[in-house]
Amino acid sequence: MLYAVDASARAGSWQVAADGTAAGGAAMLHPDAGVPKLMTPLASPSHYFELQFNAQAGRAYRLWIRGKATNNYWGNDSVYAQFSGSVTAGGSATWRIGTTSGTEVNIEDCSGCGLSGWGWQDNGWGIGVMGPLVYFATTGTQRIRIQTREDGISIDQIVLSPSTFVSQAPGALTGDNTILPRSGGSSTTPPPPPPPPPPTSSGEIVLRAADVGVFAGGWRRESDATAAGGQRVRHPDAGGAKLSAPLASPAHYFEVTFNAVAGTPYRIWIRGKADSNYWANDSVFVQFDRTVDANGSAIWRIGTASATDINLEDCSGCGLSEWGWQDNGWGVGIMGPLFYFSTTGTQRIRIQTREDGLSIDQIVISPSQFLNRAPGAVKNDTTIVPR
Numbered sequence: 455m456l457y458a459v460d461a462s463a464r465a466g467s468w469q470v471a472a473d474g475t476a477a478g479g480a481a482m483l484h485p486d487a488g489v490p491k492l493m494t495p496l497a498s499p500s501h502y503f504e505l506q507f508n509a510q511a512g513r514a515y516r517l518w519i520r521g522k523a524t525n526n527y528w529g530n531d532s533v534y535a536q537f538s539g540s541v542t543a544g545g546s547a548t549w550r551i552g553t554t555s556g557t558e559v560n561i562e563d564c565s566g567c568g569l570s571g572w573g574w575q576d577n578g579w580g581i582g583v584m585g586p587l588v589y590f591a592t593t594g595t596q597r598i599r600i601q602t603r604e605d606g607i608s609i610d611q612i613v614l615s616p617s618t619f620v621s622q623a624p625g626a627l628t629g630d631n632t633i634l635p636r637s638g639g640s641s642t643t644p645p646p647p648p649p650p651p652p653p654t655s656s657g658e659i660v661l662r663a664a665d666v667g668v669f670a671g672g673w674r675r676e677s678d679a680t681a682a683g684g685q686r687v688r689h690p691d692a693g694g695a696k697l698s699a700p701l702a703s704p705a706h707y708f709e710v711t712f713n714a715v716a717g718t719p720y721r722i723w724i725r726g727k728a729d730s731n732y733w734a735n736d737s738v739f740v741q742f743d744r745t746v747d748a749n750g751s752a753i754w755r756i757g758t759a760s761a762t763d764i765n766l767e768d769c770s771g772c773g774l775s776e777w778g779w780q781d782n783g784w785g786v787g788i789m790g791p792l793f794y795f796s797t798t799g800t801q802r803i804r805i806q807t808r809e810d811g812l813s814i815d816q817i818v819i820s821p822s823q824f825l826n827r828a829p830g831a832v833k834n835d836t837t838i839v840p841r
Contacts, residue, residue, distance in 0.1 A: 458482035466501030476610035479705030486606030495556030502601035530606025538597035671706030681815035691811030700761035706807035735811025736766035
C-alpha cells in the first residue's frame, strides 16, 4: 500500500498537489497540458514518478491505482506502469523499466462509463474485466515507475495485493473516499525508523535527511549533491497557503528521533533552501514530544497547536539565496527562545509544513557549540556539520 506522494523519484511535469480528499492530504498530479495520448510506453519517458516497495518472488500480485481525472474528462485518466523486476507467471521479463513494455491503467472502466472524482482501477479494460497479474523475479526491494499516458491525471494510492485485493478492488470506481493505511506490502512489514543518532562527545545533536524515520503528506527524501550526505527532505511547492498556526494533527510533516539530556538548555538550527529562493517557501513549525521551558512547563508539544516557527529569511526583505542556517528567532541578529527536555533519553522532533516549497538537509540541536552562534551562513551556505 503506497502513497504516491512518497515517490523516491519524480521527472517532468509530475508534481505534488495539495488535496484534502487524497491520502495524506496530497496527490501526485500531471497537470493537463493538452498533450496527445501516448500510444505505447517509453523506455526513457520525460514524465514519470517512482516508488519502492518490498515483494516476494513467484507470488501473484494485483495492481490497483486510485486516480482522478481533471474535470472528470476521459482524456485525462490513464498511465503506464512499469517495474524493475517484474515477470510473467512463466518467469519471462515483462513491463520492465527502461523498455517499451508496460501495463496501462485507465481509470474509466469502459468507453462511455464516465468518471467522477476518485476511482480505483486495475490494468484491465472493460466492466468487470481484470488485467493480468504481476510477479517478481526476486524477493526484496522492487521499484514501480508510473509514466504519463495522458496528462491531467492525479494519483494518490497504489496497491499491489497478493491476497485481499486480488479479486476485488480496494474501493469504488467513481466517487471513492477509501483511504488505506501505508504499508511496505502485504508480504512484508515497513522497515523500522533509523535508530536515534548518538550525540557527539560535546553533546551536539546533528540530524540529517537520512535519519528521518517518518514522512507524511508532501514531504519526501530526495537526492541533492549540495546537501549533507547527498540527501535532503523536501515539501515541493504546491501553491498551498501559509498556515497561520501549527496543527495538532498536520497533514504534512516529518519526524526524527534523537537523544538529549534533561535540564540542559538547547538551541535549534536548521539548514534550509526555499524553492526559487522565494520568501513564501521558507518556513516550518517545529514541535517535540518532551519539550519544556526553563520553568518546566510543557511547550511546543507534538499533538498540540503549540510550536516554534523557523523562517529562513532573516527579516522581511532580507532575501534568500540557496542554503542558509536559521534558528527560531525573527529579525537580523535576533535569536529565538531556548528550550529544555523534561527527561533524559530518546526524544522526537516533528517538522510540520508552514509554507510548502522548502528543503531541509541538516538540523542541529545544540547545548554548547552553537548555543550563541549559527553553524553557518544565512545565505549561500556550504557548511556540512560533522555527525
